[in-house]
Amino acid sequence: MSLNKYAFFCALLTSGLVPASQIASARQAAEPRVIEVVARRYAFEPAEIQVAVGEAVRLMVRSADGLHGIEIKQLKVRKELERGAEPVAIDLTPDTAGRFPILCSEFCGDGHEDMKGALVVVAGDGGAAR
Numbered sequence: 001m002s003l004n005k006y007a008f009f010c011a012l013l014t015s016g017l018v019p020a021s022q023i024a025s026a027r028q029a030a031e032p033r034v035i036e037v038v039a040r041r042y043a044f045e046p047a048e049i050q051v052a053v054g055e056a057v058r059l060m061v062r063s064a065d066g067l068h069g070i071e072i073k074q075l076k077v078r079k080e081l082e083r084g085a086e087p088v089a090i091d092l093t094p095d096t097a098g099r100f101p102i103l104c105s106e107f108c109g110d111g112h113e114d115m116k117g118a119l120v121v122v123a124g125d126g127g128a129a130r
């Protein structure tokens with residue numbers, strides 16, 4: 001690309017003809033945002049996952065130690081997470097704002113009852129901006 005063409009291309013990008021936000025939202029519609037989640041005794045990491053209403057996300061969840069499970073009751077999610085197994089993919093596009101508790105669905109030891117996380121679904125694109 002010659003310097004002149006390059007300068008023109010830069011001018012196009014900065015002129016607002018192709019808003020960056022539009023490019024980002026087109027990409028978002030095409031494929032889900034991938035969020036890695038690790039379950040371990042006795043926590044989920046990250047403990048809180050923020051997504052926007054209508055945002056397609058794919059949780060890639062794995063166990064870092066023994067058998068765990070991931071359960072989000074309101075969203076009818078329940079998966080076993082076996083020790084040393086490949087991450088489990090959970091595709092979600094939440095349509096309601098709110099705070100949805102994430103629980104461990106397999107008894108995993110003394111701290112099992114304390115093993116809690118949350119999926120926080122916010123209105124607008126507040127989750128996508130992160």
Ligand SMILES: [Cu+2]
Nearest residue numbers: 068104108115
């Ligand atoms: Cu557990």
